[in-house]
Amino acid sequence: MKFSKQRQLILNAVLQSESHPTAEIIYDTLKKDNPSLSLGTVYRNLSQLESNGLIRKVKIIDHPDRYDGIVSDHAHFVCRECGKVIDIGNLEVIKLQEKVAEEIDGIVEDATVILYGRCNQCK
C-alpha cells in the first residue's frame, strides 16, 4: 500500500480522534487545511485502511458508519441522549466470542458489539 499525503492525513485523523468520526467529519476536519481534498478520497481511503486492518468500521443503528483506530476487538457504548460513543474494554467480548464459537461449533474471528443506553451524565 502506497502512503500518499491524503492517506496519512486520513489515517491520523482516525487514530487521533476520540470521537469515532464519520467519513463526513473527517472530510470536514481535513478540508480546512487541505482545500483540494475530495470526499471520494476519504471514502476510498477509509475503506482501504480498513481492508488493511489499520482502522475499523463501526456501524451504529441510525447513524452513518463511523471509524475507529483501535483495532483489537472491543465494544462501544452509545448514549441515546447525547450521542457520545465510549470505548469498552475487550475482556468480556473475548469471553463472549469463546462461548459462541463453542455454541455454534464454528470459528469466531471477530465481533461488533454496540451497547445502547444513557451515559453517566445523562442517566
Added chain:
Amino acid sequence: MKFSKQRQLILNAVLQSESHPTAEIIYDTLKKDNPSLSLGTVYRNLSQLESNGLIRKVKIIDHPDRYDGIVSDHAHFVCRECGKVIDIGNLEVIKLQEKVAEEIDGIVEDATVILYGRCNQCK
C-alpha cells in the same frame, strides 16, 4: 397502532422468517401474492414495527439492514463464507450489559452484538 393487512403481512414475514430478511427480501416475498404492495410501505412498516418493539433491526457490516422477530436481547453470528446468520443465546449478552453498565456508571438499555467468522459447515 392500526393493523392494516400490509402491516400484518410484513410482521408475519419477519416473525416467521429464519433468515433475518432485508426490506427488499420481504418486499419480493410478499409481492408475489400482493402485487400492489409497495417498497415504501415495507420500509415504513418495518420502521414502525421496530419503534413499537415488535421486531428488531440488525446492522451487519457491508449488508443492508436486516430485521429480526426475536426481540429479547441476543447476539448474531454471521458466516463470512456462506452469509448465514445464526441466532445466539442471550445469557452472555446480558452478562456483558451488566459489566458495561458498571464500567461506565450508566444505564445499558440494550445491545447489538454481531460476531463474524466461519460456521460449522464452512470452517
Added chain:
DNA sequence: ATAGGTGCAAAGTCTTTGCGCTTAA
C-alpha cells in the same frame, strides 16, 4: 368520521466509481 395507512414516484443520504491527471516508490 377520521387518524393513520397505502401506492407511487420523487427526493434524500450515504457511498462508490469512471475518467483523466498526479505522485510515491
Added chain:
DNA sequence: TTAAGCGCAAAGACTTTGCACCTAT
C-alpha cells in the same frame, strides 16, 4: 517509469417522504 492514488462529478444502493386516495377503528 508506472502502478497506485487523486479530484471531480456522475451514478448507485438503500431509505425516506409528499401527495392524493383508502381503510381500520
